[in-house]
Amino acid sequence: MSSRPHLDYRAKSHLSYFAYACHRLSGLLLACFIPLHFLMLSQSLRGAQGFEASLKLTDFWVFKFGEWVLVILLAIHLAGGVRLLMIEFGPWRGLRKGWIQASILFAIICGLLFLYFAN
Amino acid sequence: MSNTDLKVKVWRGAEQGEFVEYLVPRNSNQTVLDVVTYIQRKLDPTLSYRFACRVGMCGSCAMTVNGVARWTCRTHVSQIVKGDSLEIAPLNNLPVIKDLATDMREFFNKWKGAVGFFKGTQTRHDDFAKVEPQSEERQLANAGIECIGCGVCYASCEVVEARPNYLGPAALNRAWTLTNDIRDVQQLERMQAVAGDAGCHACHTQGSCTERCPKAIEPTASIAGLKKLVARAAVRGSKWGKL
Amino acid sequence: MSQGVLQAKLWYAQRISAMILGICVAIHLLIIFYAIRGGISAQEILGRTQGNIAFALFYELFVLACFVHAPIGVANILQETIPKTGLAKPISWVLAIAILALGTTAVVGVYTGGSL
Numbered sequence: 001m002s003s004r005p006h007l008d009y010r011a012k013s014h015l016s017y018f019a020y021a022c023h024r025l026s027g028l029l030l031a032c033f034i035p036l037h038f039l040m041l042s043q044s045l046r047g048a049q050g051f052e053a054s055l056k057l058t059d060f061w062v063f064k065f066g067e068w069v070l071v072i073l074l075a076i077h078l079a080g081g082v083r084l085l086m087i088e089f090g091p092w093r094g095l096r097k098g099w100i101q102a103s104i105l106f107a108i109i110c111g112l113l114f115l116y117f118a119n
Numbered sequence: 120m121s122n123t124d125l126k127v128k129v130w131r132g133a134e135q136g137e138f139v140e141y142l143v144p145r146n147s148n149q150t151v152l153d154v155v156t157y158i159q160r161k162l163d164p165t166l167s168y169r170f171a172c173r174v175g176m177c178g179s180c181a182m183t184v185n186g187v188a189r190w191t192c193r194t195h196v197s198q199i200v201k202g203d204s205l206e207i208a209p210l211n212n213l214p215v216i217k218d219l220a221t222d223m224r225e226f227f228n229k230w231k232g233a234v235g236f237f238k239g240t241q242t243r244h245d246d247f248a249k250v251e252p253q254s255e256e257r258q259l260a261n262a263g264i265e266c267i268g269c270g271v272c273y274a275s276c277e278v279v280e281a282r283p284n285y286l287g288p289a290a291l292n293r294a295w296t297l298t299n300d301i302r303d304v305q306q307l308e309r310m311q312a313v314a315g316d317a318g319c320h321a322c323h324t325q326g327s328c329t330e331r332c333p334k335a336i337e338p339t340a341s342i343a344g345l346k347k348l349v350a351r352a353a354v355r356g357s358k359w360g361k362l
Numbered sequence: 363m364s365q366g367v368l369q370a371k372l373w374y375a376q377r378i379s380a381m382i383l384g385i386c387v388a389i390h391l392l393i394i395f396y397a398i399r400g401g402i403s404a405q406e407i408l409g410r411t412q413g414n415i416a417f418a419l420f421y422e423l424f425v426l427a428c429f430v431h432a433p434i435g436v437a438n439i440l441q442e443t444i445p446k447t448g449l450a451k452p453i454s455w456v457l458a459i460a461i462l463a464l465g466t467t468a469v470v471g472v473y474t475g476g477s478l
Binding site: 001002003004005006007008009010011012014016017020024084087088089092094095 | 130132133134135136137183185186187188208209211212215275277280323324325326327329330331337339340343344346347
């Protein structure tokens with residue numbers, strides 16, 4: 001005897017759900033990051049030297065990698081958000097899956113641009 | 120057992136139970152409902168399930184087949200079979216009565232909760248109301264009107280699972296078709312009923328309802344229409360008044 | 363005001379702030395790509411932002427839109443993930459206040475450069 005089955009991955013394996021999952025995860029991570037980002041920037045109140053000292057604290061590869069991930073998350077959340085706004089406020093044209101593919105592409109491009117400029 | 124037998128795992132029990140495997144001969148043009156019927160008639164008469172019309176009109180035979188909610192009478196085994204196995208379970212998000220039959224009361228009560236019923240002012244003594252077939256409202260209502268109430272969208276929706284008081288795609292779709300019925304006189308009550316997180320604004324546009332609807336209705340479109348209409352009615356007002 | 367109407371208004375607020383954020387984030391991404399060329403330094407950042415009222419106003423608008431947008435989203439996630447704890451509201455309020463307070467401090471900081 002076991003508990004009855006519930007909604008599992010098979011019911012959710014379609015593109016629109018994938019877009020939802022990406023949007024939710026990226027949004028949650030961004031919400032966690034934003035206060036830290038602001039905290040870091042508010043160190044500028046200590047003047048240029050104090051600010052520089054705080055920026056230096058983040059000069060590890062872990063932070064650099066984190067920043068890169070955040071730029072990608074921001075791109076995903078932006079493009080996915082535009083899709084949602086078009087579905088909710090624009091004329092109905094299906095689940096706009098083309099935008100999901102465009103969002104993925106946009107995030108990859110932003111990630112690559114970041115790498116290109118950062119080096 | 121012949122090579123052409125299907126291995127069919129069927130949920131037996133209620134909220135607690137187990138999958139039991141049956142061997143069912145494979146036929147051409149066989150539907151999932153045919154498979155369930157074979158098991159009940161030939162292998163185990165105690166199997167409970169629900170069906171009526173067998174031609175995709177009544178909306179009573181929906182089940183979870185290989186993890187996805189479907190109307191079983193019009194789902195051919197050949198469309199969805201993985202190798203030689205099928206897994207058939209009751210619809211998700213609804214209480215199981217026994218085996219494959221779920222209790223659909225909550226599903227239909229939510230239609231009522233969404234003011235998903237018509238109320239006009241005219242009587243049989245009045246002339247017919249004239250609804251322009253090409254009008255925007257009529258077109259919007261048309262898009263969602265063919266719902267057969269099978270519960271596939273409701274059983275596929277993760278928001279229903281996460282928020283048990285969420286009205287769900289079918290009820291909201293019905294509310295939207297009535298919102299676009301120019302004869303209906305309960306527009307404010309309906310907007311009140313579908314506002315917020317028990318109603319249309321809980322929808323996260325996951326699109327499972329639209330993906331799975333056997334009638335190719337797009338509840339996501341209806342819910343999006345409600346979201347915008349109702350939010351504007353709450354903030355700025357609507358042609359029927361402010362919420 | 364009924365709970366449903368309040369939630370409808372919150373939904374609307376989140377979407378309107380999303381539209382503002384859409385523009386802000388696009389501009390911010392461009393600024394990021396511009397700013398990170400050849401590494402980032404406090405001098406460089408403050409050189410751009412100190413005394414620049416347009417920068418300050420843009421980023422304060424950004425902060426305000428975040429203040430509206432993020433906590434509503436987080437409240438939804440919490441409500442759906444841990445509905446029985448009653449934590450959705452308090453946590454999202456803490457987040458909202460943190461975003462507004464720290465964000466405004468950051469904007470004031472990069473505008474004044476510490477010469478307050």
